[in-house]
Amino acid sequence: MGDVSYGACCIDDYTARSLGCDFIVHYAHSCLVPIDITTIKVLYIFVTINIDETHLIKTLQKNFPRGSRIAAFGTIQFNPTIHSMKDKLLESEEHMLYIIPPQIKPLSKGEVLGCTSERLDKNQIDAMVYIGDGRFHLESAMIHNPEIPAFRYDPYNRKFTRERYDQKQLVEVRASAIDKARSSKKVGLILGALGRQGNLATVENLENKLKASGRTVVKIILSEIFPQKLAMFDDIDAFVQVACPRLSIDWGYAFNKPLLTPYETNVMLENDRMFNEKYYPMDYYHIDGYGRGKSPNHEDVTI
Known part of the structure; x- marks a missing residue:
């Protein structure tokens, strides 16, 4: 099909079916x-990457x-590896550690995605450790x-690093986008x-919610969302994208009009609580997610 596949969310069964395919293998x-x-039928082929578990355990x-x-x-x-080291560290007489693989259903225990992660109890967890390269999913x-x-x-490379994220900047940038979108009359x-x-x-x-607020809604279908594409819609005041929330969080500043996530749209419409420096939900693919x-x-999340 020649299209990009960023992850497990990119099962393009609709396009495959339109091309006459009967089966998808997702690796x-x-x-x-x-x-x-x-x-159409899909076969997921799971892959396990073996790493130096002993080095990881000693590092922790x-x-x-x-x-x-x-x-x-x-x-x-x-x-x-996460589940294997959990048992070994719990049983270690030399230096025991409690390894807790968090779960946000329907993801597996210990699995995290760039748009979906578990909300943890800060009083029960001392630290978070991400095993993998890059920062996208950890973020x-x-x-x-x-x-x-x-x-x-x-x-x-077997490096162990302390990671930080500028939550204050996220709150400022996304709050600014919501404020600008509040005055919108026409929404893409x-x-x-x-x-x-x-x-x-x-x-x-x-x-339905946007129309109930008195706004005109223009529905758009896009495979990938780029600033240059949206800049062509010069009569639209703001955009709401139902695709990947990280597009707005990571790249929203690059668009000339506000680009909100479904959650941020509900915040704008006063249907959900506002985020702050202690909490921004990342639950897009949760069983009850967008x-x-x-x-x-x-509203009931403890902060």
């Missing part, structure tokens, strides 16, 4: 899009006091849990067509 990612809802023991409670997670390729947990110290173990509502990033039920829900066609509410 290396988890089963984020259930096989019972795709329009050297850097954390005995008895520390560590939320350990990573991409699905390193999931077996999801850091945004969701800004008060818990975060670390990263890169299994390829984007359905992401790259695989299963978008969700039609969420689009319809937001369309990626599932639901409309979660965060």
Whole structure:
């Protein structure tokens, strides 16, 4: 098909079906899009990457006091290692550590995505440790849990680093986008067509809410969302994208008009609580998330 696949959300069964395909083989990612809802059959091939587990264990023991409670997670390729070291560190007489693989359903225990991570209890967790290269997925947990110290173990170069995220800047930039969008009269509502990033039920829900607020809604379908593309819609005051929330969080400043996530849109419409420097939800593919066609509410989240 020649299209990009960023992750497990990019199961492009609609395009595959239109091309006359009967079967999709998706390699290396988890089963984020259930096989019972795709329009053609999908085979997920899981991949396990073996790493130096002994070095990882010794690294954690050297850097954390005995008895520390560590939320350990990573991409699905390193999931077996996370569960294996959990048992070994718990049974270690030399330097015992509590390894807690967090879970936000339907993801596996210890799995994290760039848009979806578990909200942790800062009184029960001493630190978060991400096993994997890069920061994209780790940043999801850091945004969701800004008060818990975060670390990263890169299994390829075996480096262990303290990681930080500028939550204050995130709050300022995203709050500014919401404030600008409040005065909008015409809103471009984007359905992401790259695989299963978008969700039609969420689009319809937001369309109804935006229209009820007196705004004109222009529905747009885009495979990938770039500033140059949206700049062509010069008569639209603000955009709402139902695709990947990180597009707005990471790159929203690059667009000449506000580009809101579904959650931020509900904040603008006063249907959900405002984020702050202690909390910004990252639950897009949670069982009750926007990626599932639901409309979660965060009023009861403890901050």
